[in-house]
Amino acid sequence: MIRLLAATSAIALVASVPAAAQEFSIERIDQHIRTISDDWFEGRAPGTPGEDKTVAYLSGAFASIGLQPGGDLREDGSRAWTQDVILNRSTMTQPPQLSITIDGEEVAMVQDQDLAVRAPVNGMARVELDDVPLVFAGYGTHAPERDWSDFGDVDVTGKVIVVLVNDPDFEGGEGDFGGEAMTYYGRWTYKYEEAARRGAAGVLVIHETEPASYPWGVISNGNDVTLDIVREDPGAAHTALQGWMHVDVASRLFEAAGISYEEAKAMAQRRDFRPMELGATIDATLVSESEHIAAMNVVGILPGTTRPDEHILFTGHHDHLGTGEPDETGDTIYNGAIDNAAGLAFMIEMARAFAENGGTERSLVFLAVGAEESGLLGARYYAANPLYPLETTVGVLNVDGPGVHGPTRDFSISGSARLGLLDILTEEAAARGRSYSADPNPAAGSFFRSDHFPFAQAGVPAVSFRSGSDMVEGGTERAAEIAATYAAEYYHQQSDEWSPDWDLTGIVNDAQLIYGVAERLGNSTEWPNWSEDSEFRARRDASADARD
Numbered sequence: 001m002i003r004l005l006a007a008t009s010a011i012a013l014v015a016s017v018p019a020a021a022q023e024f025s026i027e028r029i030d031q032h033i034r035t036i037s038d039d040w041f042e043g044r045a046p047g048t049p050g051e052d053k054t055v056a057y058l059s060g061a062f063a064s065i066g067l068q069p070g071g072d073l074r075e076d077g078s079r080a081w082t083q084d085v086i087l088n089r090s091t092m093t094q095p096p097q098l099s100i101t102i103d104g105e106e107v108a109m110v111q112d113q114d115l116a117v118r119a120p121v122n123g124m125a126r127v128e129l130d131d132v133p134l135v136f137a138g139y140g141t142h143a144p145e146r147d148w149s150d151f152g153d154v155d156v157t158g159k160v161i162v163v164l165v166n167d168p169d170f171e172g173g174e175g176d177f178g179g180e181a182m183t184y185y186g187r188w189t190y191k192y193e194e195a196a197r198r199g200a201a202g203v204l205v206i207h208e209t210e211p212a213s214y215p216w217g218v219i220s221n222g223n224d225v226t227l228d229i230v231r232e233d234p235g236a237a238h239t240a241l242q243g244w245m246h247v248d249v250a251s252r253l254f255e256a257a258g259i260s261y262e263e264a265k266a267m268a269q270r271r272d273f274r275p276m277e278l279g280a281t282i283d284a285t286l287v288s289e290s291e292h293i294a295a296m297n298v299v300g301i302l303p304g305t306t307r308p309d310e311h312i313l314f315t316g317h318h319d320h321l322g323t324g325e326p327d328e329t330g331d332t333i334y335n336g337a338i339d340n341a342a343g344l345a346f347m348i349e350m351a352r353a354f355a356e357n358g359g360t361e362r363s364l365v366f367l368a369v370g371a372e373e374s375g376l377l378g379a380r381y382y383a384a385n386p387l388y389p390l391e392t393t394v395g396v397l398n399v400d401g402p403g404v405h406g407p408t409r410d411f412s413i414s415g416s417a418r419l420g421l422l423d424i425l426t427e428e429a430a431a432r433g434r435s436y437s438a439d440p441n442p443a444a445g446s447f448f449r450s451d452h453f454p455f456a457q458a459g460v461p462a463v464s465f466r467s468g469s470d471m472v473e474g475g476t477e478r479a480a481e482i483a484a485t486y487a488a489e490y491y492h493q494q495s496d497e498w499s500p501d502w503d504l505t506g507i508v509n510d511a512q513l514i515y516g517v518a519e520r521l522g523n524s525t526e527w528p529n530w531s532e533d534s535e536f537r538a539r540r541d542a543s544a545d546a547r548d
């Protein structure tokens with residue numbers, strides 16, 4: 001073990017993997033990534049020809065490997081390769097007209113520069129806000145179990161609330177909201193939901209790169225199209241106006257209100273904070289068209305040899321952001337090579353390895369979900385409409401954006417959840433000379449931003465695997481550098497493209513580790529659960545009878 005940990009080159013590490021390790025082909029993985037991230041796939045946006053091509057590629061690959069179709073049940077009892085995910089797509093048909101009136105002076109707001117508002121999904125084709133008061137609502141958080149409410153008994157019905165990103169103890173690093181780690185209260189999705197519950201007319205999240213964990217450029221992309229799962233009463237789930245406010249605009253607003261942005265933030269970090277009128281109003285006209293579209297999950301299955309009714313799920317999203325305005329190089333296509341063509345390559349080759357070896361006692365399901373970038377919609381849809389019962393789904397192993405820069409000495413998972421699956425991962429990693437490192441940036445809230453989350457909410461033990469942050473070559477320093485460069489220059493940008501310079505030996509190590517975990521689970525009668533203190537434990541335990 002010590003010798004393994006001391007390995008200083010990729011060759012040494014690969015050479016020290018036990019001889020029985022499952023083999024994976026770097027060439028095949030590379031070819032899948034290169035193909036799936038090709039311009040021909042047009043950025044793989046849900047409901048576009050690019051998605052159709054992706055679905056065809058994946059189902060073709062699954063079929064040629066020898067998986068069986070595992071998607072929607074047809075009338076004749078057979079299954080399709082896909083699960084239809086019915087979505088509502090709202091598209092703005094003209095640029096939004098936006099202005100804020102401060103001290104009687106109306107200031108035009110430029111979409112994607114001052115504000116970034118999304119095509120409305122509250123069921124209204126035309127949203128018209130006329131002189132609606134802006135109210136600062138702190139972190140927009142109502143958390144009775146933590147004795148915390150940014151709203152108190154202040155009614156924000158019909159107002160537009162302006163809120164901070166992340167949660168109240170992010171800056172201080174300790175407090176009632178998990179310290180540096182982000183709770184769900186820190187996510188913009190939560191803030192949108194809470195604003196809708198309170199009948200607000202709108203919600204604008206003030207963007208700051210550090211607490212958001214991504215730059216403004218990520219927010220100012222693709223707001224003219226918003227997707228949501230189809231809802232009976234979309235107005236109950238969404239306010240009319242949803243979006244982000246640039247921090248410079250926020251600073252001006254607070255200054256006009258007589259306090260600095262920093263002072264306002266400090267107030268919001270206190271338990272006694274209550275909403276404050278900003279003395280400014282907003283005008284907004286948003287015009288959109290809505291239609292129902294079917295995005296798709298692609299599903300292949302290797303039926304279990306002795307216990308086919310127990311399932312292990314491999315998940316990874318197949319969609320990306322499609323096309324948009326040209327970047328400075330004139331590129332309009334969001335290729336999503338790392339995010340998540342790499343995860344799909346991983347999944348396909350995982351399926352091949354298990355198929356070649358005859359599967360396991362339990363069924364293995366390879367579920368490539370769609371519409372992840374639109375809010376985990378494919379995974380949410382599956383969790384709400386499972387093809388295989390969730391109670392007897394042993395666990396979910398999600399991969400999104402595996403490392404392409406070489407092997408690591410460790411691995412990680414998104415967020416700081418504790419569960420039996422992680423214990424198994426840690427044991428299997430140790431057997432391969434790797435150790436577990438906690439999510440290096442739990443403040444980014446990636447636990448809530450990965451496709452395993454809807455499964456976790458439904459009680460199914462689920463993790464999003466990560467490649468680790470201690471590189472065999474360059475250690476944690478190089479890993480941090482790579483992560484920072486990725487966040488600033490590639491993540492959700494046109495530049496996330498296949499590169500001949502990658503070192504995919506790390507993905508192979510990751511695949512060997514996940515293979516080991518799935519093989520062990522697939523041939524066991526174990527039902528790993530969440531830790532006793534996990535918020536997901538009760539939900540799982542409620543269906544314990546199904547696993548007797």
Ligand SMILES: [Zn+2]
Pocket residue numbers: 317339340372400401
């Ligand atoms: Zn992704």
